[in-house]
Amino acid sequence: MRFKDHNRRGLFLAETLANSHTQSGQELIKTANGLYRKKTPHRPWVIALNEEAALASLAWNLRAVFEASTVEEAVGILNGILLYSQARPVITRHDADSWHLHFADDNSPNSSLIGATAATALAMLLCDTGLSRIGSCADPDCSRVFIDVSRNNGKKYCSTRCSTRASVAAHRERQRGPGPGPAAGDSRRVTDRHRPDRKRATA
Ligand SMILES: [Zn+2]
Numbered sequence: 601m602r603f604k605d606h607n608r609r610g611l612f613l614a615e616t617l618a619n620s621h622t623q624s625g626q627e628l629i630k631t632a633n634g635l636y637r638k639k640t641p642h643r644p645w646v647i648a649l650n651e652e653a654a655l656a657s658l659a660w661n662l663r664a665v666f667e668a669s670t671v672e673e674a675v676g677i678l679n680g681i682l683l684y685s686q687a688r689p690v691i692t693r694h695d696a697d698s699w700h701l702h703f704a705d706d707n708s709p710n711s712s713l714i715g716a717t718a719a720t721a722l723a724m725l726l727c728d729t730g731l732s733r734i735g736s737c738a739d740p741d742c743s744r745v746f747i748d749v750s751r752n753n754g755k756k757y758c759s760t761r762c763s764t765r766a767s768v769a770a771h772r773e774r775q776r777g778p779g780p781g782p783a784a785g786d787s788r789r790v791t792d793r794h795r796p797d798r799k800r801a802t803a
Protein backbone atom coordinates (compact mmCIF):
# COMPACT_ATOMS: atom_id res chain seq x y z
CA MET A 601 0.00 0.00 0.00
CA ARG A 602 1.15 3.52 -0.64
CA PHE A 603 1.40 5.32 2.65
CA LYS A 604 1.95 8.64 0.96
CA ASP A 605 -1.76 8.56 0.26
CA HIS A 606 -2.53 8.65 3.93
CA ASN A 607 -0.44 11.62 4.82
CA ARG A 608 2.54 9.81 6.21
CA ARG A 609 3.59 12.76 8.26
CA GLY A 610 0.21 12.87 9.97
CA LEU A 611 0.48 9.17 10.80
CA PHE A 612 3.84 9.60 12.44
CA LEU A 613 2.56 12.63 14.30
CA ALA A 614 -0.25 10.41 15.63
CA GLU A 615 2.20 7.65 16.53
CA THR A 616 4.60 10.01 18.26
CA LEU A 617 1.89 11.70 20.30
CA ALA A 618 0.34 8.35 21.24
CA ASN A 619 3.75 7.28 22.52
CA SER A 620 4.12 10.51 24.47
CA HIS A 621 0.78 10.37 26.22
CA THR A 622 2.33 10.36 29.68
CA GLN A 623 4.35 13.50 29.01
CA SER A 624 3.37 16.83 30.49
CA GLY A 625 1.78 19.48 28.27
CA GLN A 626 5.08 21.34 28.00
CA GLU A 627 6.97 18.19 27.01
CA LEU A 628 4.32 17.36 24.43
CA ILE A 629 4.74 20.79 22.90
CA LYS A 630 8.47 20.12 22.52
CA THR A 631 7.71 16.72 20.99
CA ALA A 632 5.30 18.21 18.44
CA ASN A 633 7.67 21.08 17.72
CA GLY A 634 10.55 18.69 17.12
CA LEU A 635 8.50 16.62 14.71
CA TYR A 636 7.32 19.48 12.59
CA ARG A 637 10.10 22.05 12.79
CA LYS A 638 11.89 20.97 9.64
CA LYS A 639 8.78 20.32 7.60
CA THR A 640 6.70 23.37 8.29
CA PRO A 641 9.04 26.32 8.75
CA HIS A 642 6.13 28.62 7.95
CA ARG A 643 4.32 27.52 11.05
CA PRO A 644 6.39 27.10 14.15
CA TRP A 645 4.38 24.87 16.46
CA VAL A 646 4.35 27.20 19.36
CA ILE A 647 1.43 26.11 21.44
CA ALA A 648 -0.24 28.57 23.75
CA LEU A 649 -0.22 27.75 27.43
CA ASN A 650 -3.97 27.26 27.44
CA GLU A 651 -3.56 24.60 24.76
CA GLU A 652 -1.46 22.31 26.91
CA ALA A 653 -4.49 20.51 28.33
CA ALA A 654 -5.98 20.08 24.87
CA LEU A 655 -2.73 18.61 23.58
CA ALA A 656 -2.42 16.26 26.55
CA SER A 657 -5.96 14.99 26.08
CA LEU A 658 -5.31 14.60 22.36
CA ALA A 659 -2.29 12.41 23.13
CA TRP A 660 -4.40 10.18 25.44
CA ASN A 661 -7.15 9.90 22.86
CA LEU A 662 -4.72 9.00 20.10
CA ARG A 663 -3.23 6.39 22.39
CA ALA A 664 -6.71 4.95 22.91
CA VAL A 665 -7.11 4.59 19.14
CA PHE A 666 -3.97 2.42 18.98
CA GLU A 667 -5.18 0.34 21.90
CA ALA A 668 -8.76 -0.05 20.70
CA SER A 669 -9.87 -3.65 20.46
CA THR A 670 -12.44 -3.10 17.72
CA VAL A 671 -12.62 -0.86 14.67
CA GLU A 672 -15.88 0.57 16.02
CA GLU A 673 -14.16 1.66 19.20
CA ALA A 674 -11.31 3.30 17.25
CA VAL A 675 -13.77 5.00 14.91
CA GLY A 676 -15.73 6.44 17.84
CA ILE A 677 -12.59 7.97 19.36
CA LEU A 678 -11.37 9.28 16.02
CA ASN A 679 -14.70 10.89 15.22
CA GLY A 680 -14.50 12.61 18.59
CA ILE A 681 -11.03 14.00 17.82
CA LEU A 682 -12.14 15.14 14.37
CA LEU A 683 -15.13 16.92 15.86
CA TYR A 684 -13.20 18.49 18.73
CA SER A 685 -10.38 19.70 16.49
CA GLN A 686 -12.90 21.03 13.94
CA ALA A 687 -11.13 19.15 11.19
CA ARG A 688 -11.91 20.27 7.68
CA PRO A 689 -9.90 20.00 4.49
CA VAL A 690 -8.31 23.17 3.12
CA ILE A 691 -6.31 23.27 -0.10
CA THR A 692 -3.24 25.34 0.46
CA ARG A 693 0.20 26.18 -0.88
CA HIS A 694 3.09 27.62 1.02
CA ASP A 695 6.85 27.85 0.88
CA ALA A 696 8.12 25.80 -2.05
CA ASP A 697 5.35 23.18 -1.78
CA SER A 698 2.82 22.44 -4.47
CA TRP A 699 -0.91 22.54 -3.71
CA HIS A 700 -1.79 20.15 -0.96
CA LEU A 701 -4.34 19.56 1.76
CA HIS A 702 -4.26 20.75 5.31
CA PHE A 703 -6.90 19.36 7.62
CA ALA A 704 -7.80 22.43 9.62
CA ASP A 705 -7.89 26.11 8.97
CA ASP A 706 -4.47 27.76 9.36
CA ASN A 707 -5.98 30.14 11.91
CA SER A 708 -7.01 27.29 14.20
CA PRO A 709 -5.19 26.83 17.47
CA ASN A 710 -2.10 24.69 16.97
CA SER A 711 -3.46 21.89 19.11
CA SER A 712 -6.51 21.68 16.82
CA LEU A 713 -4.36 21.66 13.71
CA ILE A 714 -2.22 18.88 15.18
CA GLY A 715 -5.31 16.91 16.24
CA ALA A 716 -6.99 17.32 12.87
CA THR A 717 -3.83 16.31 10.99
CA ALA A 718 -3.14 13.24 13.13
CA ALA A 719 -6.75 12.08 13.33
CA THR A 720 -7.43 12.53 9.60
CA ALA A 721 -4.36 10.52 8.68
CA LEU A 722 -5.40 7.73 11.08
CA ALA A 723 -9.00 7.89 9.89
CA MET A 724 -7.97 7.38 6.25
CA LEU A 725 -5.74 4.48 7.27
CA LEU A 726 -8.50 2.85 9.32
CA CYS A 727 -11.08 3.17 6.56
CA ASP A 728 -8.72 1.28 4.25
CA THR A 729 -7.14 -1.29 6.52
CA GLY A 730 -9.11 -1.47 9.77
CA LEU A 731 -6.86 -2.07 12.75
CA SER A 732 -4.38 -4.20 10.80
CA ARG A 733 -1.82 -1.42 10.40
CA ILE A 734 -1.73 -0.17 13.96
CA GLY A 735 -0.50 -2.10 16.96
CA SER A 736 1.37 -2.38 20.23
CA CYS A 737 4.92 -3.65 20.67
CA ALA A 738 5.08 -7.41 21.32
CA ASP A 739 7.81 -6.94 23.93
CA PRO A 740 6.00 -7.22 27.27
CA ASP A 741 8.47 -4.75 28.78
CA CYS A 742 7.75 -2.12 26.13
CA SER A 743 4.63 0.00 26.09
CA ARG A 744 5.08 1.71 22.74
CA VAL A 745 2.54 1.61 19.92
CA PHE A 746 3.27 1.78 16.20
CA ILE A 747 1.99 2.14 12.68
CA ASP A 748 2.99 -0.78 10.51
CA VAL A 749 4.29 0.59 7.21
CA SER A 750 6.05 -2.66 6.35
CA ARG A 751 5.43 -4.23 3.00
CA ASN A 752 4.22 -7.55 4.43
CA ASN A 753 2.19 -6.01 7.24
CA GLY A 754 4.06 -8.17 9.74
CA LYS A 755 5.45 -5.68 12.20
CA LYS A 756 5.45 -6.97 15.78
CA TYR A 757 7.89 -4.72 17.58
CA CYS A 758 7.96 -0.95 17.82
CA SER A 759 11.65 -0.69 16.91
CA THR A 760 14.72 -2.58 15.82
CA ARG A 761 15.91 -2.29 19.41
CA CYS A 762 12.91 -4.22 20.72
CA SER A 763 13.01 -6.88 18.00
CA THR A 764 16.76 -7.37 18.52
CA ARG A 765 16.26 -7.68 22.27
CA ALA A 766 13.52 -10.26 21.71
CA SER A 767 15.60 -12.35 19.31
CA VAL A 768 18.62 -12.25 21.65
CA ALA A 769 16.38 -13.40 24.51
CA ALA A 770 14.87 -16.17 22.35
CA HIS A 771 18.36 -17.28 21.30
CA ARG A 772 19.52 -17.45 24.92
CA GLU A 773 16.39 -19.37 25.81
CA ARG A 774 17.11 -21.91 23.08
CA GLN A 775 20.72 -22.32 24.19
CA ARG A 776 19.65 -22.89 27.74
CA GLY A 777 17.25 -25.54 26.58
CA PRO A 778 13.81 -25.96 28.05
CA GLY A 779 15.33 -25.37 31.44
CA PRO A 780 13.42 -24.61 34.57
CA GLY A 781 13.64 -21.43 36.42
CA PRO A 782 13.30 -22.03 40.13
CA ALA A 783 9.65 -21.06 39.83
CA ALA A 784 8.99 -22.73 36.49
CA GLY A 785 6.54 -25.24 37.91
CA ASP A 786 7.50 -27.75 35.26
CA SER A 787 10.70 -28.86 36.88
CA ARG A 788 9.92 -32.54 36.82
CA ARG A 789 9.99 -32.85 33.05
CA VAL A 790 13.19 -30.85 32.76
CA THR A 791 14.78 -32.57 35.68
CA ASP A 792 14.03 -35.87 34.01
CA ARG A 793 15.59 -34.76 30.79
CA HIS A 794 18.80 -33.49 32.29
CA ARG A 795 19.24 -35.79 35.20
CA PRO A 796 18.12 -39.27 34.25
CA ASP A 797 19.48 -40.58 37.53
CA ARG A 798 16.74 -38.67 39.36
CA LYS A 799 13.94 -39.90 37.17
CA ARG A 800 12.64 -42.39 39.63
CA ALA A 801 12.47 -39.91 42.44
CA THR A 802 10.39 -37.45 40.47
CA ALA A 803 8.28 -39.69 38.28
ZN1 LIG B 1 1.43 22.45 4.33
Ligand SMILES: [Zn+2]
Pocket residue numbers: 737738739742743744757758759762
Ligand atom coordinates in the same frame (compact mmCIF):
# COMPACT_ATOMS: atom_id res chain seq x y z
ZN1 LIG C 1 8.99 -1.87 21.77
